[in-house]
Amino acid sequence: MDAVTLPAAAWIEVLTPSREVALRQRVAGPTLTVGRAWDNDLVLDDPHVAAHHLRLTRDADGAWRAEDLGSVNGLFVDDVRVSAPVELAAASVLRIGQTQLRLRTSAEPVPAERPLARGRPAWPLALAGLAATSALTLLELWLAETGEPKLLRYLAPALANAGLLLVWALGWSVLTRVFDGRLRFGLHLLVVCAGVVLYQAWEQLAALGAYALAWTALARTPTVVAWLLFAAVCYAHLRVLGPARLRLKALATAALAVLGITLHSLSESEARTNSGQVATLQRLAPPVLRLAPARSAEAFFGDAATLAAPLDAARSEALEGGEEAGE
Amino acid sequence: MMDRRRGAGAWRGWICAALFAAVPAAAQSLVPPPAPPEGAVSPAAERVYAAARPSLLQVRTLVEAAGRQSSIGSGFLVGADGLAITNYHVVAQYALEPATYRLEYARPDGTQGALRLLAIDVAHDLAVVRLDGAELPYLRFDAAAVAGELPRGERAWAMGNPLDLGFTIVEGTWNGRVERSYDERVHFTGAINPGMSGGPAVGAGGTVVGINVAKRLDGELVSFLVPARHAAALLERARSEAPLDLAEVRTEIGRQLLAWQDGFYSALDAGGLRTSAFGPYRAPESASPWFTCWARTNTEQRPKPRASLDGSSCSSQSTLFVADDIGSGSLEYSHAYARSRDLNAFQFATFVSKYQGSALPGGWSRKRLTAPECREAFVAPADAASAPPLRAVWCARAYRDFAGLYDVALTTVTQDRAGEALVSRLSMQGVSYANALAFGRRFVGAIAWTP
Numbered sequence: 001m002d003a004v005t006l007p008a009a010a011w012i013e014v015l016t017p018s019r020e021v022a023l024r025q026r027v028a029g030p031t032l033t034v035g036r037a038w039d040n041d042l043v044l045d046d047p048h049v050a051a052h053h054l055r056l057t058r059d060a061d062g063a064w065r066a067e068d069l070g071s072v073n074g075l076f077v078d079d080v081r082v083s084a085p086v087e088l089a090a091a092s093v094l095r096i097g098q099t100q101l102r103l104r105t106s107a108e109p110v111p112a113e114r115p116l117a118r119g120r121p122a123w124p125l126a127l128a129g130l131a132a133t134s135a136l137t138l139l140e141l142w143l144a145e146t147g148e149p150k151l152l153r154y155l156a157p158a159l160a161n162a163g164l165l166l167v168w169a170l171g172w173s174v175l176t177r178v179f180d181g182r183l184r185f186g187l188h189l190l191v192v193c194a195g196v197v198l199y200q201a202w203e204q205l206a207a208l209g210a211y212a213l214a215w216t217a218l219a220r221t222p223t224v225v226a227w228l229l230f231a232a233v234c235y236a237h238l239r240v241l242g243p244a245r246l247r248l249k250a251l252a253t254a255a256l257a258v259l260g261i262t263l264h265s266l267s268e269s270e271a272r273t274n275s276g277q278v279a280t281l282q283r284l285a286p287p288v289l290r291l292a293p294a295r296s297a298e299a300f301f302g303d304a305a306t307l308a309a310p311l312d313a314a315r316s317e318a319l320e321g322g323e324e325a326g327e
Numbered sequence: 328m329m330d331r332r333r334g335a336g337a338w339r340g341w342i343c344a345a346l347f348a349a350v351p352a353a354a355q356s357l358v359p360p361p362a363p364p365e366g367a368v369s370p371a372a373e374r375v376y377a378a379a380r381p382s383l384l385q386v387r388t389l390v391e392a393a394g395r396q397s398s399i400g401s402g403f404l405v406g407a408d409g410l411a412i413t414n415y416h417v418v419a420q421y422a423l424e425p426a427t428y429r430l431e432y433a434r435p436d437g438t439q440g441a442l443r444l445l446a447i448d449v450a451h452d453l454a455v456v457r458l459d460g461a462e463l464p465y466l467r468f469d470a471a472a473v474a475g476e477l478p479r480g481e482r483a484w485a486m487g488n489p490l491d492l493g494f495t496i497v498e499g500t501w502n503g504r505v506e507r508s509y510d511e512r513v514h515f516t517g518a519i520n521p522g523m524s525g526g527p528a529v530g531a532g533g534t535v536v537g538i539n540v541a542k543r544l545d546g547e548l549v550s551f552l553v554p555a556r557h558a559a560a561l562l563e564r565a566r567s568e569a570p571l572d573l574a575e576v577r578t579e580i581g582r583q584l585l586a587w588q589d590g591f592y593s594a595l596d597a598g599g600l601r602t603s604a605f606g607p608y609r610a611p612e613s614a615s616p617w618f619t620c621w622a623r624t625n626t627e628q629r630p631k632p633r634a635s636l637d638g639s640s641c642s643s644q645s646t647l648f649v650a651d652d653i654g655s656g657s658l659e660y661s662h663a664y665a666r667s668r669d670l671n672a673f674q675f676a677t678f679v680s681k682y683q684g685s686a687l688p689g690g691w692s693r694k695r696l697t698a699p700e701c702r703e704a705f706v707a708p709a710d711a712a713s714a715p716p717l718r719a720v721w722c723a724r725a726y727r728d729f730a731g732l733y734d735v736a737l738t739t740v741t742q743d744r745a746g747e748a749l750v751s752r753l754s755m756q757g758v759s760y761a762n763a764l765a766f767g768r769r770f771v772g773a774i775a776w777t778p
Contacts, residue, residue, distance in 0.1 A: 148633075303704070311724065
């Protein structure tokens with residue numbers, strides 16, 4: 001072999017279905033055979049692979065070719081079935097049977113080294129988040145306390161809340177362990193605590209804002225925000241679980257949010273038409289928080305007078321399956 | 328005791344004495360009859376019953392398709408030509424759904440036949456029906472009762488067919504007009520039971536003094552009669568005017584309800600408002616005598632409540648029966664004065680929140696009422712020195728069957744202090760929008776403080 005034209009070193013990788021590297025082996029010579037038979041360079045156990053299935057050959061100018069050796073199931077290069085020998089582009093994925101392979105050569109560039117940016121562990125922040133959500137739970141209970149304050153009435157919900165978050169984070173950690181090999185419990189706990197703290201804060205601010213601005217619709221936003229935050233938290237968990245297929249994860253969680261909000265609004269509007277409930281502000285706040293200007297009684301009753309028209313319109317619209325329509 | 332089909336929702340503590348569907352046999356308790364003392368049987372009662380019995384009717388509402396009775400009441404003939412009086416609520420099912428139901432009568436001699444509905448008076452719960460026949464026995468109205476001159480304590484006998492058991496006579500005492508009631512009702516101390524509604528109450532002379540209509544469920548022998556003069560007036564109308572067009576019956580009921588509430592709210596206006604002190608606040612109350620008010624307080628609660636609550640709620644008790652699932656005409660208001668003992672401003676706001684919910688009258692039926700619409704706002708008084716700023720909520724819903732009628736609720740909470748508040752609630756049932764706005768304005772305008 002000529003030392004001046006030393007060919008690039010090559011590696012063959014066996015990939016998992018999600019295209020993570022399961023096995024990486026250096027290619028010793030200018031050819032590599034793959035199959036189930038023991039005389040191959042790379043021996044696979046895949047029952048859908050022929051005894052002698054695939055040969056990779058390096059030609060004189062260093063390019064690699066793949067060739068099907070006459071298998072039943074064939075050879076796919078980047079998901080295209082090939083019958084004649086074909087030259088491989090860099091990082092092409094080959095599929096034989098149910099096994100995916102990738103050939104790497106030393107000519108391929110590698111990304112720059114990523115610095116150890118996440119030096120800080122997630123633990124302290126996660127614990128701070130857990131403390132914050134517990135504190136918010138206690139605060140909510142205390143602001144709504146009109147009877148005798150009993151320690152149990154405060155501790156039980158706060159502990160239940162914290163326990164639930166820990167169990168939730170643990171569940172995600174177990175999943176992460178299965179797919180990624182690491183637990184990342186601290187990070188999962190941080191994610192869910194952040195979501196819950198944001199929700200609790202929004203719930204309180206929306207209630208106060210609805211009163212202060214005389215804008216009752218604001219008091220109904222927490223359910224929508226809850227679904228959005230739930231989807232965002234799930235997305236963040238999935239991201240911690242693994243960086244692959246982020247677009248799919250984002251789409252799935254967005255769909256979850258849309259579905260949740262749709263179902264919730266439907267059930268709310270059903271409740272309104274079927275039980276005649278009113279949607280007025282349930283929770284008042286101290287008068288000093290009032291920001292909206294007070295209107296004159298004349299303006300208020302003038303506004304109330306305008307309700308007669310929509311009510312008359314509702315009166316005349318027929319009920320579905322109504323007695324009169326049916327006869 | 329009995330399975331009443333009707334009147335439950337709208338009548339609160341009242342029971343329409345008309346109707347029932349079935350009597351559970353187990354509910355009857357057998358009491359051995361006491362031996363009658365000598366001379367206890369009233370010869371007057373015997374005479375009255377014997378004279379009135381041929382004129383009595385049982386009024387039955389039948390499901391057209393099944394031919395079975397769905398509710399029963401009573402009635403009585405008032406003319407040889409077959410005109411008879413009963414209660415509106417006895418014929419309401421048929422009046423509102425003439426395609427589903429039909430009306431029949433049964434007389435004590437066993438004859439039966441169809442009834443035609445000629446006129447209704449929803450406000451006084453009366454109806455005029457006609458059966459085919461001539462030279463029928465009939466009852467006359469008592470002249471003294473029509474003139475309103477019957478003395479309190481006079482003996483009277485209510486007749487009808489209670490619980491479908493057969494025609495019955497019940498002795499009681501005429502107690503005159505119920506004093507604290509807007510609607511003219513006579514308090515009759517006798518047992519009026521479901522099925523007797525629409526039957527006559529007859530005086531010693533054998534003439535009709537009133538019409539059985541209702542009883543109180545929370546008392547014993549507290550029953551009510553419609554004064555005879557309203558029946559006489561309706562009879563005049565039925566004789567002189569064209570009979571009721573069943574296709575237009577909802578329009579007619581709506582017209583009567585609108586006219587009734589116009590009268591009620593003008594009387595309310597004429598009676599005027601006075602104010603009562605609740606802590607530093609002054610709250611409006613009707614000066615009209617027909618409101619029944621009850622006070623409430625939480626000072627007796629143990630452990631001691633962390634905010635005190637004192638209030639009163641008043642009711643006009645003037646609900647008119649319209650149908651099983653809807654009434655009209657009641658007016659209620661309540662005031663609750665809350666004062667914090669050791670709650671902070673947020674906790675006190677939560678405490679007050681519990682008492683400021685919608686005051687719309689209970690019992691919503693989608694078939695009868697539209698979904699409510701509400702408006703909420705902070706309302707500043709015209710004169711800040713004499714009245715506090717308020718948070719006001721106005722909710723209204725429309726009656727589907729009766730144009731121009733609404734249920735309206737108004738709630739206000741004073742917004743001047745962190746640890747004290749007056750919550751006022753006003754609930755108007757079956758009111759025109761203009762009357763509701765006018766009374767709501769007066770109500771809110773009368774909330775004041777004494778700094």
